[in-house]
Amino acid sequence: MIPRFPRGVRLHHDQARERWVVMAPERMFVPDETALEVLRLVDGARDLEDIIDALAAKFDAPREVIATDVRAMVDDLVARGAITP
Amino acid sequence: MNAPLALLAELTHRCPLRCPYCSNPVELTRASGELTTQEWARVFREAAALGCLQVHLSGGEPTVRRDIVEITQAAHHAGLYTNLITAGVLLDAALMARLVDAGLDHVQLSVQDADPAGAERIGGMKGAPARKEMAARLVTEAGLPLTLNAVVHRQNLHNLPLLIETALHWGAGRLEVAHVQYYGWALMNRDALLPTREQLDAATRIVDAAREAHQDRLLIDYVVPDYHAARPKSCMGGWGNRFLGVSPAGRVLPCHAAESITGLDFPNVRDTSLRAAWEDSDAFNRFRGTAWMPEPCRGCDRKEKDWGGCRCQAFALTGDAAATDPACALSPQHGLLAAAVAQAVSPDFRYRGFD
Numbered sequence: 116m117i118p119r120f121p122r123g124v125r126l127h128h129d130q131a132r133e134r135w136v137v138m139a140p141e142r143m144f145v146p147d148e149t150a151l152e153v154l155r156l157v158d159g160a161r162d163l164e165d166i167i168d169a170l171a172a173k174f175d176a177p178r179e180v181i182a183t184d185v186r187a188m189v190d191d192l193v194a195r196g197a198i199t200p
Numbered sequence: 201m202n203a204p205l206a207l208l209a210e211l212t213h214r215c216p217l218r219c220p221y222c223s224n225p226v227e228l229t230r231a232s233g234e235l236t237t238q239e240w241a242r243v244f245r246e247a248a249a250l251g252c253l254q255v256h257l258s259g260g261e262p263t264v265r266r267d268i269v270e271i272t273q274a275a276h277h278a279g280l281y282t283n284l285i286t287a288g289v290l291l292d293a294a295l296m297a298r299l300v301d302a303g304l305d306h307v308q309l310s311v312q313d314a315d316p317a318g319a320e321r322i323g324g325m326k327g328a329p330a331r332k333e334m335a336a337r338l339v340t341e342a343g344l345p346l347t348l349n350a351v352v353h354r355q356n357l358h359n360l361p362l363l364i365e366t367a368l369h370w371g372a373g374r375l376e377v378a379h380v381q382y383y384g385w386a387l388m389n390r391d392a393l394l395p396t397r398e399q400l401d402a403a404t405r406i407v408d409a410a411r412e413a414h415q416d417r418l419l420i421d422y423v424v425p426d427y428h429a430a431r432p433k434s435c436m437g438g439w440g441n442r443f444l445g446v447s448p449a450g451r452v453l454p455c456h457a458a459e460s461i462t463g464l465d466f467p468n469v470r471d472t473s474l475r476a477a478w479e480d481s482d483a484f485n486r487f488r489g490t491a492w493m494p495e496p497c498r499g500c501d502r503k504e505k506d507w508g509g510c511r512c513q514a515f516a517l518t519g520d521a522a523a524t525d526p527a528c529a530l531s532p533q534h535g536l537l538a539a540a541v542a543q544a545v546s547p548d549f550r551y552r553g554f555d
């Protein structure tokens with residue numbers, strides 16, 4: 116599975132408020148830290164396993180632990196329309 | 201003071217349609233008075249620097265501007281999420297492709313009625329419904345998300361179920377069902393447009409049922425009308441709090457209808473920066489926050505929820521822009537609304553236009 120942003124959805128750096136926001140048609144939301152870690156790796160090329168590898172390396176944590184968290188987070192982001200699987 | 205989140209860029213007042221509830225001011229700006237491409241580009245950069253994240257490219261009909269592609273591109277380059285609010289009747293495949301290349305993110309298409317004959321009459325343009333259906337197809341084929349926006353009133357509410365079908369059929373991901381807001385042209389045509397209480401209740405039931413039935417395909421936003429309400433809406437999320445508008449002639453507005461309030465002097469982007477307009481102008485500071493409020497708002501625990509309601513409505517109905525919005529049952533003038541509903545019986549309206 117290669118997560119990607121659907122058309123009309125963008126991860127945007129909100130400079131004035133020093134935060135990242137997900138911009139979607141007529142709505143926006145501020146992702147929490149975990150969601151942001153995942154979203155910043157969504158580029159339409161990396162698949163879910165690559166994202167898990169990258170985050171396991173970044174946080175120096177056991178892959179299974181990271182994998183559980185990331186899968187749950189991706190499901191949540193898909194349900195919110197921020198990414199498509 | 202908060203930074204604004206969204207900019208409404210009213211690129212022009214020109215429009216091939218003539219909707220009697222148009223939110224443009226009764227005194228329309230002509231083409232010769234409109235801001236140039238470069239002026240808009242500067243507005244977009246200043247808006248982004250000020251904290252705006254998105255821009256609504258609106259009008260009038262934004263695509264009557266021959267530089268609409270350049271304008272869209274300038275907004276995109278400024279880093280803004282770009283939403284085109286259009287009647288769709290001037291869109292063709294070539295223009296759609298150029299807008300997508302320019303970085304357009306989303307299209308909001310207006311529908312005057314789900315029934316084509318009704319739509320032609322209300323919009324005042326022959327052939328518009330078929331062109332809108334084509335516009336919807338162009339947007340979805342380009343892969344852009346589509347929102348349908350329907351302004352509803354006494355003369356089209358009976359077609360609400362059909363409208364929801366239309367949104368599904370045209371592939372919209374969102375549908376806005378917005379009851380008319382009464383100032384400007386709409387106030388002039390209020391007797392022809394105000395819905396009855398029965399119509400409103402039926403509409404609310406239809407929207408609730410449709411939301412549930414289509415929840416994974418269609419998001420429905422529902423803007424309720426004030427004339428049957430007991431509490432006002434939170435207008436613009438507070439005056440000078442989140443929202444910034446720029447009129448075709450460059451006036452910086454706290455709300456798209458703010459020019460209907462006489463006696464407020466709005467800053468113009470031709471003479472001042474957007475930041476100065478937002479932070480320092482009297483027009484923005486006049487009703488910002490809660491300090492300006494009279495009773496009953498002053499002592500009310502909802503004052504930071506609804507900000508005392510709509511200033512334009514307060515002005516239109518009471519002559520005092522600082523009054524509590526009469527949509528609030530606590531306003532001494534609340535009775536004006538029921539009186540207006542009782543007198544709204546004639547179907548005749550006047551089309552909007554340059555006189």
Ligand code: SF4
Nearest residue numbers: 215217218219222260
């Ligand atoms: S409300 Fe109607 S007349 Fe006014 S700008 Fe929109 S389409 Fe044109």
Ligand code: SF4
Nearest residue numbers: 497500502503508528
């Ligand atoms: S009194 Fe004022 S603040 Fe209180 S609900 Fe009415 S409009 Fe809102």
